[in-house]
Amino acid sequence: MTTVIPPPSKRQKREAVERASKLEEPEEIPTSSIRVQFVHRANNQPTGPSVSIPLTQATVKNLEILLNSLQGVNDAPDRIPYRFFHERRKGGADEEEEALADNADIWTSLVKSGIVGTEEELVLSYSPQAVFRVKPVSRCANSISGHGEPILAAQFSPATSSRLATGSGDNTARIWDCETGTPLHTLQGHTSWVLCVAYSPDGTMIVTGSNDRTVRVWEAVTGKPLGGPMKGHTAWIRSLCWEPYHLQEQGRPRVASSSKDATVRIWDVISKHADIVLSGHKASVSCVRWGGTGWIYTSSQDKTIKIWEAATGRCLHTLSAHAHWVNHLALSTDFALRTGFFDHTGKIPQGLEEKIAKAKDRFKKAATVNNKVAERLVSASDDNVLLLWDPFGATPTKPIAKLLGHQKQVNHVTFSPDGLYIASASFDNSVKLWNSKDGKFILTFRGHVAPVYQCCFSADSRLLVSSSKDTTLKCWDVRTGKIATDLPGHEDEVYAVDWSPDGNRVGSGGRDKAVRLWRH
């Protein structure tokens, strides 16, 4: 008893034909051409002569090929993807930058809307994108129980995504084998909660800081303790940071630890002895970062950020522009310093000299702006504001930008690995994305329904993962600001999240005591 649909009437047929003919008509792009001048974004130097391009051909894909050939790269597999930015000038004074989407073309995005005319020269600044692509994580590959108490910190090894270290409230840290989803080693020794863990940049050692006021060092491969605890702090440890690989003295790596007792200690890991004690803060030191030029940055609950010289322990600058606790710091070179000589190719240099040279090279590449090695600093505070600093600029004690927009305390801030973006996680349930060049607000990632605790960029800077009190992780697309994937699964608050430097896995841990590994 099926009903046969009556044949379309004459009118319906006519309308369908009309509709089809309309669709077929292609959008007409004038045959005129436009002159384009490419400018490197980091140093503002023009690349090659200005080129005249027919508008019909001027898509971003073709511009990429053109720019590659201008730089002498003609083989398809060697080409580097670029992102192009166009500087809009409004009334001369304030300038605004707009990135062109990957599938855009110059006619529709710039000329048609009258932003530029075909008569004038179009200046496009470009910055290289990561040549590899990280796929968004979408599923929980493993949920591994083992810890007896909430997990408070997690970090992947810089060498490989198959090793994850976590610190927990059950007084132990654990190393997990992420390939099989099994616990590898239990690092026992602390007598209270393990609050922070950090892999050394060469991936051979792990340092843990605990509520029992000690710092311990472990062998990353075997999980054996390297000597006893490093005692000296009189309160719990808040943050740890290794000396950058290219600055380390041969066979004498150092690590900086900040504590609630308002001091930062720089430990010689081998002799278990505090080299220097940086005392000058008046309250708990919330975060410590060791820059690639030998400066140490510390933030504190006494509302100040201090810059120290690691060699002498001298305080260079005190930055006091915040109105409340400073919670977190991030450097534009964080990713390069954390991974040392490891990169996306997986090639590890053989000799020590080459390793140091490569680490130094990677740092320089990340830090260079306008032909100058200068790392930038961003600080997150309880006064709901982020401040962007240029410690190597003319006025290091004045912030170059004030990043306003959060409505509650900002807990965590991070630079993207390519240094173009800043992401900040706040207790107002949002993550915000900022331009790292001038601190302009770009967009807000909305979706969490409770305070966001941590966030982490993928190695190619195209994705961001955030962990929240609402028991979920969310993976965001940085370019569109939309959720790439929602990752529910945790049964309670997620305290720690990390994206492995090679981009394969995301590891997270929280109050439900289980480590979860997320994969594509």
Added chain:
Amino acid sequence: MPQNEYMERFTKQHGKRLDHEERKRKKIAREGHEAANRAQNFRGLRAKLYAETRRKEKIQMKKKIKAHEERNVKSSAPSEPSSTALPQYLLDRSEAKNAKALSTQIKQKRLEKAAKFSVPLPKVRGMNEEEVFKVVKTGKKTAKKSWKRMITKPTFVGVDFTRRPVKYERFIRPMGLRYKKANVTHTELGVTVQLPIISVKKNPQNPMYTQLGVLTRGTIIEVNVSELGLVTAGGKVVWGRWAQITNNPENDGCINAVLLV
């Protein structure tokens, strides 16, 4: 004993003496001296009684002072004793944790409340008032206005119940239909024991029946389970527990119930 609020009435009509506040202040100021005088000069039984009351007063005073002191102390809350581990960025912030505790507490409470009413017999046959009450028509006035009712169902009356005077007794609960004990089954232990009823908690038919203590099928009663020797999670002996009536007491002449666990 004053039979009326005559003092308040007087002040309302005529106001207070002009030096009332001053006299009051002086009286209060004098109190200490008077107390000391009494303490020093009373003799015999009076002295004993006075000393006893004074001792009790002092205990109360000290308790109060201690409570005030505790309130004023700024607690160094995050110093440690939080039992659950927290990440370093939350350790200095105590408010959030409290809010969480509170919300879980509320959730727990709601759960308990919901569980209280998930009972073995969720639905019972409805009874209207004509079935439960019989109109009493004895006596001239009562018959005329017919305001008196006799409850035709079994009832529970408390141990200290005395009937009201005839003139005021609107509901009669007949002696023959009063019950003090119920046969209560503990489903998990699989035993049935006869236990004294403590009270009627809820009659699903009508809140008025709950007040009157009418026992029908589905009624929640509180029974004295001290004989069973049940213990709470905290280790205290439970003595009152809720049970639901499972039979029709008006037909059977006894009360059977299941303990709610």
